[in-house]
Amino acid sequence: MSSYKVMKTPGDTSWFLKDRFGMFIHFGLYAMPARHEWIKKLECTTEEHYDLYFKYFNPDLFDAKEWAKQAKAAGMKYAVLTAKHHEGFCLFDSKYTEYKVTNTPCGRDIVKEYADAFRAEGIRVGLYYSLLDWHHPEFTIDWMHPRRRDKDAEEQNKSRDIKKYAEYMRNQVTELLTNYGKIDILWFDFNYPNKPNVEGIYPPVTLKDWMVGKGEDAWESEKLISTIRTLQPDIIINNRTGIDQDIWTPEQSKPSEWVKHPETGELVPWECCQTFSGSWGYYRDEMSWKSDRMLIELLINAVSYGGNMIMNVGPTARGCFDERAENALLVYAKWMRFNGRSIYGCTMAEPEFKVPDGCKLTQSEDGKRIYIHLIEYPLNFLALEGFEDKIEYAQFLHDSSEILITKKRVKEMGDETGQEKEVIFLKIPSLQPKVTIPVIELFLK
Ligand code: GLC
Numbered sequence: 001m002s003s004y005k006v007m008k009t010p011g012d013t014s015w016f017l018k019d020r021f022g023m024f025i026h027f028g029l030y031a032m033p034a035r036h037e038w039i040k041k042l043e044c045t046t047e048e049h050y051d052l053y054f055k056y057f058n059p060d061l062f063d064a065k066e067w068a069k070q071a072k073a074a075g076m077k078y079a080v081l082t083a084k085h086h087e088g089f090c091l092f093d094s095k096y097t098e099y100k101v102t103n104t105p106c107g108r109d110i111v112k113e114y115a116d117a118f119r120a121e122g123i124r125v126g127l128y129y130s131l132l133d134w135h136h137p138e139f140t141i142d143w144m145h146p147r148r149r150d151k152d153a154e155e156q157n158k159s160r161d162i163k164k165y166a167e168y169m170r171n172q173v174t175e176l177l178t179n180y181g182k183i184d185i186l187w188f189d190f191n192y193p194n195k196p197n198v199e200g201i202y203p204p205v206t207l208k209d210w211m212v213g214k215g216e217d218a219w220e221s222e223k224l225i226s227t228i229r230t231l232q233p234d235i236i237i238n239n240r241t242g243i244d245q246d247i248w249t250p251e252q253s254k255p256s257e258w259v260k261h262p263e264t265g266e267l268v269p270w271e272c273c274q275t276f277s278g279s280w281g282y283y284r285d286e287m288s289w290k291s292d293r294m295l296i297e298l299l300i301n302a303v304s305y306g307g308n309m310i311m312n313v314g315p316t317a318r319g320c321f322d323e324r325a326e327n328a329l330l331v332y333a334k335w336m337r338f339n340g341r342s343i344y345g346c347t348m349a350e351p352e353f354k355v356p357d358g359c360k361l362t363q364s365e366d367g368k369r370i371y372i373h374l375i376e377y378p379l380n381f382l383a384l385e386g387f388e389d390k391i392e393y394a395q396f397l398h399d400s401s402e403i404l405i406t407k408k409r410v411k412e413m414g415d416e417t418g419q420e421k422e423v424i425f426l427k428i429p430s431l432q433p434k435v436t437i438p439v440i441e442l443f444l445k
Helices: 047-056 064-073 110-120 153-158 162-179 221-231 292-304 323-342
Strands: 021-025 078-084 124-130 185-189 271-275 308-313 359-364 369-374 381-384 391-396 405-411 420-427 439-444
Touching: 021 124, 064 110, 064 323, 078 110, 078 162, 078 185, 110 124, 124 162, 162 185, 162 221, 271 292, 292 308, 292 323, 292 359, 308 323, 323 369, 323 439
Parallel strands: 021 078, 021 308, 078 124, 124 185, 271 308
Antiparallel strands: 359 369, 369 439, 381 420, 391 439, 405 420
8 A cells, every 4th residue: 555645635536546547539620721729819719700610610620439449549547638729629529619529510419429439448537628619609808818919909808707607617517417417527728817918929919907817616617517517416516616526637738746735835746737749739730749758657657646638639629549649549558559558557655665777667556566677778787776675576677577686785785894885787688679668576575
């Protein structure tokens, strides 16, 4: 049993803390411009032009079963699909809006097909729901809104009532939690209650008081959350409504410690969310695709600090994954098939085991196995500290081939007393096995 005490939260995170690896899916109209899911805000796209995406949205190759198969092969145990992103377009047949997938040439309820297909593959089903909505007529224009530069924006706000929008969200979330079976995660995005630092904004904006952002008051987060808990009490809710719930979600970063609660300092359940290339929606011309090593390393890194990773795929407007995304998923499939044991049910290794240079450690739930991930492949030997007489047997994980353990008495560097100490070494084959990041499995006594 791990000695790390993870903060108790209202939902049931027991499965989440074991499953460790998920698939994020960002799909919406923005797949058509194919140059960022924030396109409407970034380019201040006119409503008239954005309507063309709605008019022609036709992901004719969409096959949720195919998505689910690829997620499963990659070793992903849960998924989160954007039921609605900031653009406001709904991938489900909601009775509270006409701005939905069933009114496009697509004509299918994508959320439904996704939920059925992923569940059938044994993958847990989550939904992302944007708190921002750049289409809803009651959503007031603020500094992030695509209409912020309209001459009459302030005027337009007079007829908008954010309370009505908050009610719309509760209604839609109720639909999502009633019509699609058990939902394991509700992933909200996001809170921005303060006036921004003008310097950081792109494209630049002249801030006016009426442009102020939105937070839990605008979303009526408390009511929203209690609606959810009444419908599906165990569901996992992320922390982006402005009210802490079950999981913390650092984005596109590589944490170097267990994520802590900002006020109490407790260790929290966390999930870092990552992309293959930078944007979340399909971005045709993006060149910043991560290397195979980076893909694997990000996952190992998260688990080595007691966290999860959810990796995003942005399907094309034809409704399928493009070749680059498929290849990236195959990188996981190949690695996870042989090394998944160092990820599922594992967590940060006990502090007594010192992390060797160039490595990352994880430890199994029962504490009996340690996994050494050779991020930088060592030359011939790997010295271990803190393991003394605790190891019974060692092997490579991918092929269960024995790794020999040797002990040497060595003098402490710079120690003038001439004292020797016993150091344990693993004998590492000089040729790196053909595994992106090889893992050594240690069986503890
Ligand atoms: C962000 C972005 C976004 C994406 C999300 C995922 O905050 O708004 O487009 O959906 O992060 O973490």
